[in-house]
Amino acid sequence: MRSYGETVFAEMTRLAVETESVNLGQGFPDTDGPRSLLEAAIGHILEGVNQYPPGPGRPELCAAVSRYRSREYGIDLDPDTEVYVTVGATAGIAAALLALVERGDEVVVFEPMYDSYAAMISLAGGVRRPVPLRPDPERGAFTFDPDELRAAVGPRTRMVIVNTPHNPTGTVFTADELEIIADLCREHDLIALTDEVYEFLTFDGRPHLPLASLPGMGERTLSVSSVGKIFAVTGWKLGWVTGPEPLVRAVRTVNQFLTFSANGALQLAVADALDTERAWIEAQRASLQDKRDRLAAGLADAGFGVHTCEGTYFLMADIGPLGHDDGVQLALALPREAGVAAVPAQVFYDHQEEGAHLLRFAFCKRDGVLDEAVRRLKAWHRS
Ligand code: PMP
Numbered sequence: 001m002r003s004y005g006e007t008v009f010a011e012m013t014r015l016a017v018e019t020e021s022v023n024l025g026q027g028f029p030d031t032d033g034p035r036s037l038l039e040a041a042i043g044h045i046l047e048g049v050n051q052y053p054p055g056p057g058r059p060e061l062c063a064a065v066s067r068y069r070s071r072e073y074g075i076d077l078d079p080d081t082e083v084y085v086t087v088g089a090t091a092g093i094a095a096a097l098l099a100l101v102e103r104g105d106e107v108v109v110f111e112p113m114y115d116s117y118a119a120m121i122s123l124a125g126g127v128r129r130p131v132p133l134r135p136d137p138e139r140g141a142f143t144f145d146p147d148e149l150r151a152a153v154g155p156r157t158r159m160v161i162v163n164t165p166h167n168p169t170g171t172v173f174t175a176d177e178l179e180i181i182a183d184l185c186r187e188h189d190l191i192a193l194t195d196e197v198y199e200f201l202t203f204d205g206r207p208h209l210p211l212a213s214l215p216g217m218g219e220r221t222l223s224v225s226s227v228g229k230i231f232a233v234t235g236w237k238l239g240w241v242t243g244p245e246p247l248v249r250a251v252r253t254v255n256q257f258l259t260f261s262a263n264g265a266l267q268l269a270v271a272d273a274l275d276t277e278r279a280w281i282e283a284q285r286a287s288l289q290d291k292r293d294r295l296a297a298g299l300a301d302a303g304f305g306v307h308t309c310e311g312t313y314f315l316m317a318d319i320g321p322l323g324h325d326d327g328v329q330l331a332l333a334l335p336r337e338a339g340v341a342a343v344p345a346q347v348f349y350d351h352q353e354e355g356a357h358l359l360r361f362a363f364c365k366r367d368g369v370l371d372e373a374v375r376r377l378k379a380w381h382r383s
């Protein structure tokens with residue numbers, strides 16, 4: 001792990017605090033989830049739900065997860081054997097990779113890629129096979145070249161990781177894109193690990209389509225979700241992995257020795273909210289869509305080349321139009337020079353040159369915070 005150092009999110013947040021910058025780096029909302037959820041959590045703690053819950057999760061939450069996956073996506077899961085509660089999506093991803101990737105196995109992953117994939121594939125002894133996502137001139141959003149994807153799959157390929165809605169590009173994979181991935185998985189007998197933490201944050205009426213809902217994919221797909229993103233409580237670190245019993249059992253076997261179990265009082269609160277807070281989830285989606293538009297317009301005014309964002313908390317902005325070409329250097333300078341923190345997209349790439357000219361800005365912030373960031377960036381641009 002010597003090459004991994006501090007995560008870019010921790011580094012940029014520290015720099016933002018030091019310089020009193022507006023922090024559009026790390027992706028966390030600055031308003032909390034539904035009041036009823038917060039109160040329920042307090043209530044369960046006061047009622048005495050404070051000792052170890054069962055390792056696989058509170059039965060109430062496993063049942064609620066099974067219900068919402070069925071309601072939203074038509075995916076039927078046995079709550080006892082096909083749902084497993086984790087300490088955030090991060091622990092689910094870690095346990096899945098440690099459980100299923102053996103030394104020398106290859107893992108196909110779209111880049112830019114969320115930072116924990118690279119680290120956990122390394123810890124498992126696996127080898128990354130990155131497939132670049134690039135802006136599609138017609139659609140505006142980032143997409144992959146099916147030939148490049150096919151070329152990345154070989155005899156040692158064990159798994160493909162699919163993150164949709166995608167951090168950091170904001171792409172929401174279409175049914176056609178997922179079908180291409182599913183075809184390869186079926187043909188080469190691959191396991192798919194899907195990171196669906198932004199499942200409820202798709203914009204402009206786009207649906208989120210879980211890969212597991214495609215024919216022949218339910219039996220080979222592990223899907224990961226995050227309460228932090230569903231209910232805007234990223235500090236709660238709660239999530240779940242769902243999939244066929246043998247794959248979930250493998251995750252469970254490993255996770256017994258990683259975290260064993262996850263906070264029980266919070267699990268009970270979330271179990272209720274999944275059934276009762278659907279309207280809050282819709283309101284959050286609408287609000288974030290407005291915030292996306294607000295920040296996109298502001299960044300364009302400040303001279304950035306803003307890419308299309310179809311979902312998530314994030315906008316990708318090209319620094320080329322501002323006369324810059326080194327995103328890492330600019331991201332390190334911006335807090336001091338402009339009083340705004342963003343994340344250099346380059347750190348999400350193996351082929352770093354692909355992302356050198358891109359910064360990722362988080363728009364999951366109050367409107368006044370976004371406006372202040374834009375005001376500062378415009379002033380910096382003029383100076
Ligand atoms: N995957 C992606 C794509 C993310 O953006 C994040 C950050 N929320 C995670 C996983 C980790 O989620 P959690 O905080 O629930 O561990």
Ligand code: GLN
Pocket residue numbers: 007009010025026027028167
């Ligand atoms: N998922 C968050 C992001 O992409 C960060 C999570 C973390 O700090 N590890 O900004």
